[in-house]
Amino acid sequence: MIDMERKVAKDIVHKGHDDDVLIYDVRHLLPAWLSAEIVEQANLEAADLDLINQAYRLDSGRQVLRSLPTIIGLDELEQAGMTDCLPELLNYYEKATDHLILSNVWVLESTEAKLAQLLDHDGLLDIGQRRRVHEVLKKIDGCPQQGLLYFTLFNDTSNYFFYRKHHEHVPGLMLIEAARQAMYAQFYEHSGYARGEVSISIVDLLSSFPRYTESSFQVDVVVGDYEGMAPPRGRKVDKRARFFQRGELVADIRLHGEVIKMPVFKRMRNITIDPTHWFHPLKGIRHEVLVHLESGRHLAGRLELLSMGGLQIQGDSLGDSLDMPARGHAYLYLESEGMISLPVQSIVESHAPKGSLLTLQLADLDSAMRFKWREVLKQFTYFSHQQALPAPAAEQPLWMTVDPTAAMPEQRIEA
Known part of the structure; x- marks a missing residue:
């Protein structure tokens, strides 16, 4: 098990729990080579220059990653049993008569690992070194930038969602x-x-799985914009994630999306819920309900159903002692934010197999509370049925008498 500090922060990947985060050990892809002149003109401090010299070697006016050969003889590939790698290498090397010459500024870590075995020493950098070198390179004007990030997959085979069924x-x-x-x-x-400033709305997702991804070996993923680096604060998203295991591509996923500012996103998600729709509580909300009436009486029960206009709770019979109309407040506990208070206008009792069913009709909710209550229904419940509310017209709040297909008042204001 890895240290949790190595995982990407849950908020960055829009998750609520650390155990839902599937990536760790983030690092940037380092340039395969740099102009020696750029490094010389940077006037780096001695410690920073030492980091560069540990990672790169001077070769014909270029600083080249120590793990990458500048020139590869075709006979070397054959002797190393790497002839099958030639199509892959041609993405990064130019072919001459009998050798290859490093040309591309960016060479994937999986290819770098393969080529390291052609050199007399293992010059591969560990993750900590890569991070430190990248921090130095950010200070150098003119240093190549590609925006490519590497992660390692956190493949927890005991994961409750992905491995409920055993997979090899x-x-x-x-x-x-x-x-x-x-x-x-x-x-x-x-x-x-x-x-928190924006959200990404996925338009489409294209995926390819050329090989099975084994559960027993490390998987690394490199992510970047599909073509070069996207302009700062762009409105379109076109990302590509490539997964590699033991040097081979096992998955290639492309995402198209749009950047939506959070106020706009909230308006788009501000749906209208018909007050005659009833919902079952599912998660994030405790089922115990407390009711405090203006008469001083307290009631308690188990939450059964919710709607925009009321609650249904199972509890003991009220008998004939309930003052009408029974005004007060109902209290529910939300795991995400604590106690929520809802104004109650009246209570109707009916008999149920396990006791009495109390239907609490809510009084008029202000705009902020209507928004919050809709979010509760959207996030923590599932639709049960549609049923007209039994409240008499004289007692029914004005906001519940509007056409249920029309927009709610605050939606018209926000739009």
Whole structure:
């Protein structure tokens, strides 16, 4: 099990719990080579220059990653049994008569690991070194930038969602979720937007799985914009996540989306809920309900159903002692924010198999409370049935008499 500090922060990937985060050990892809002149003109401090010299070697006017050969003889590939890698290498090297010459500024870590075995020493940097070198490179004017981030997949085979059924391979759905998380983390790193300022609305998702991803070996994912770096604070999202295991591509996922500012996103999600729709409580809300009436009486019961206009709770019979109309407040506990108070206008009792069913009709809710109560129904409940509320017209709040298909008052204001 890894240290939790190595995981990406749950807020960055839009998760509520650390155990839902599927990526860790974030690091940037380092340039395969730099102009020696750029490094010389940077006037780096001695410690920073030492980090660069540990990671790069001077080779024909270029600083080249020590783990990458500048020139590869085709006979070397054959002797090392790496002839099959030639199509892959041609993405990063130019082919001459009998050798390859490093040309691309960006070489994936999976290819770098393969090529390290061609050198006399293992020059691969560990994750800590890569992070430190990247921090130095950020200070150098003119240093190549690509916005490519690497992560390692946290493949917990005891995960309650992805591994309820035993798998000998990583489920594709888990890779898709890891790609989404990595894309969010990369977006907040390079887009210029702050967390909470915007949301990403997914338009479409394209995925390819050329190989099975084994559960027993490390999986790394590299994420970036599909074509170069997107402009700062752009409105379109086009991300690509590629998963590699033992040097081979096992999944390739592309996401198209749009950047939506949070006020706009909230308006888009501000749906109207018909007050005659009743919902079952599912999660995030405790089922114990307390009611305090203006007469001084207290009631308690178990929450059964919720609607925009009322609550139904199971409890003891009220008998004939309830003052009418029974005004007061109902109190429920939300796990996300604590106690919520709802104004009660009247109570109707009916008999149920396990006792009495109390229907609490809510009084008029102000705009802020209507919004909050709708969010409770949207997030913590599931639709049960539609039934007309039994409240008499004289007692029914004005906001509940509008056409249920029309927009709520605050929606018209926000729009």
